[in-house]
Amino acid sequence: MNVEFKINDFEGPLDLLLHLIKESKMDIMNIEIEEITKQYMDYLDLQEKMNLEIASEYLVLAAELLEIKSKMLLPRQTVEEDEEEEDPREELVNRLLEYQAYKEITKVLHEKESLRREIYTKSPENIKNYIDEETEINVDVSLDDLVEAFKRYLARKKDNKPLKTKVTVNEISVSSRRHDIKRLLKSKKRVSFFELFPVLTKEYVVATFLAVLEMAKSGELTIKQEKAFDDIICEEVVR
Amino acid sequence: MKKAVLEGLLFVVGEDGLTFEQIEDVLEINEEESKELLMELKKDYEDDNRGLRIDFLGNRFKLTTKFEHREYYQKLIENPETNVLSQSALETLAIIAYNEPITRVEIDKLRGVGSVQMVRKLVAKGFIKEVGRSDLPGRPILYETTSDFLDYFGLATIEDLPDMRDFLEENEGVEEDNESDLYTSKYVEDELN
Numbered sequence: 001m002n003v004e005f006k007i008n009d010f011e012g013p014l015d016l017l018l019h020l021i022k023e024s025k026m027d028i029m030n031i032e033i034e035e036i037t038k039q040y041m042d043y044l045d046l047q048e049k050m051n052l053e054i055a056s057e058y059l060v061l062a063a064e065l066l067e068i069k070s071k072m073l074l075p076r077q078t079v080e081e082d083e084e085e086e087d088p089r090e091e092l093v094n095r096l097l098e099y100q101a102y103k104e105i106t107k108v109l110h111e112k113e114s115l116r117r118e119i120y121t122k123s124p125e126n127i128k129n130y131i132d133e134e135t136e137i138n139v140d141v142s143l144d145d146l147v148e149a150f151k152r153y154l155a156r157k158k159d160n161k162p163l164k165t166k167v168t169v170n171e172i173s174v175s176s177r178r179h180d181i182k183r184l185l186k187s188k189k190r191v192s193f194f195e196l197f198p199v200l201t202k203e204y205v206v207a208t209f210l211a212v213l214e215m216a217k218s219g220e221l222t223i224k225q226e227k228a229f230d231d232i233i234c235e236e237v238v239r
Numbered sequence: 240m241k242k243a244v245l246e247g248l249l250f251v252v253g254e255d256g257l258t259f260e261q262i263e264d265v266l267e268i269n270e271e272e273s274k275e276l277l278m279e280l281k282k283d284y285e286d287d288n289r290g291l292r293i294d295f296l297g298n299r300f301k302l303t304t305k306f307e308h309r310e311y312y313q314k315l316i317e318n319p320e321t322n323v324l325s326q327s328a329l330e331t332l333a334i335i336a337y338n339e340p341i342t343r344v345e346i347d348k349l350r351g352v353g354s355v356q357m358v359r360k361l362v363a364k365g366f367i368k369e370v371g372r373s374d375l376p377g378r379p380i381l382y383e384t385t386s387d388f389l390d391y392f393g394l395a396t397i398e399d400l401p402d403m404r405d406f407l408e409e410n411e412g413v414e415e416d417n418e419s420d421l422y423t424s425k426y427v428e429d430e431l432n
Contacts, residue, residue: 013352095349098407099350106330117323119294124253
């Protein structure tokens, strides 16, 4: 069996089925349901073995194929004479034919698309300066109306603002905080632990806390607390 | 004089294009005259010494460059953009264009796969738009192609799409329709052959 095409190469189950029909040189108007169902199922199995995810749509068509197959196997019911016997494949064949037509048309569209890309138009000119800016002001407008209008204008302005915003990541490193603390201790000798956190962002607090711990460990400062819940004092260690 | 004004108008509106109604309103002429004027200007542009032409794209008259000069424009661009629509986008658009107005569920059925994302993408690109709701249970939204869709594929009107029957029966019946020079967009003419 042809494994050249992976499941993702197909646009959907109809695309896959058309491909299989073409591969086995079947007439679309006279599909050998048993054979094509087998091929279709084998193909899905193979894709699954290759660890490719199969969208549920493919399984829906698999179920349809199996249903048609079973209907074909059942002995034909005796139909009333004037009624034409319905081929269980008919609905599927019609869908395939229609889908195939759209697929063919996409080739035309694709061609037209590339041709159209060869010619250019330009953006319209800005002719807003011809718009009459003079606005007559109704006399019975209260100050409240004006304020209200201005509020609405501001709200609209806000909506017009592009959603884009600049994101700057200000990286705070432990070493930079260490450096800052060292300088602070040099000038002040002793500071309250809480003074070390002028900025209360998560990154800042974490970096500062780690810096204090590291400095205490390496003996650059000492941490003292007189009694529980008292202020924590950091002192410079002069070496 | 009015022909010159029309030329200026076409320049000003650019890709937005003009409809007959607009031309009639602005120039204060009737339909007959506006058609005549456009035809004249269109003829003028056909001259080899002119770099632009009048095209009928997406139901509007637009001033465009000439197809035969494409190689020179290409030289202007350093990195030619090859950003074309995907197969699934083309498929979905074809299905909508031939069945409009159509609901998403109907699109899904014809494609055999779900199209929620694709429909959303095409709406965002301005190729299709919502045009109301179907009377079916749940009153699903109906979609239709836009004039931007027509323009993107160089089509004058929706009738410019190839006949679906030609593709259903796999016969090679090619019909030539030359009834009106004005309403068709034939920028390709015979350069392709």
